[in-house]
Amino acid sequence: RKEVEQDPGPFNVPEGATVAFNCTYSNSASQSFFWYRQDCRKEPKLLMSVYSSGNEDGRFTAQLNRASQYISLLIRDSKLSDSATYLCVVNEGSGGYQKVTFGTGTKLQVIP
């Protein structure tokens, strides 16, 4: 089983739709979680951190389910500009040890 697993997609959705991605992780000791966005051939950029209590930023909502070991990203009212690959990132460790694992990404294409 991969350490961090995502459905690669692509998810093709019409403008205005709501779309949700999940990401599962295998290490129950994982400590922090993030969603990054990557446009084609560009560098990844932080979209949101994922907190235990869930967090929302405009049209984006991220949630963490530690019991089932997955995180989710919900995008409401999709825009054309949301088309990108969304990377799930899981951080394990503390103190002097830091291991960061990226999922392979979920591709989203928002269609006019």
Place this chain on the structure above:
Amino acid sequence: EAQVTQNPRYLITVTGKKLTVTCSQNMNHEYMSWYRQDPGLGLRQIYYSMNVEVTDKGDVPEGYKVSRKEKRNFPLILESPSPNQTSLYFCASSFGRNFNEQFFGPGTRLTVL
């Protein structure tokens, strides 16, 4: 402007010819990392550094070296590149001990013939 810079952005080289990809950040970040990104495999960590003179292996360190002599710079060295090191490489930095937001450089596309 806060940023991470990498050079070169594109490089085509031949097997066995030593090369260095530079990475520099101007945000006074303690943590820096190198990743490679390959289709279907995502981003994989090569090496990371928690501070000056402190480096450690990531998931795929074979064939790579790094150094951290200054806080702002974290070069990636390929002593004897091979075709399986053809990839897109990203340098990243972050502030603090818990790998908060990572800021990525623009990437270096390396082809080894």
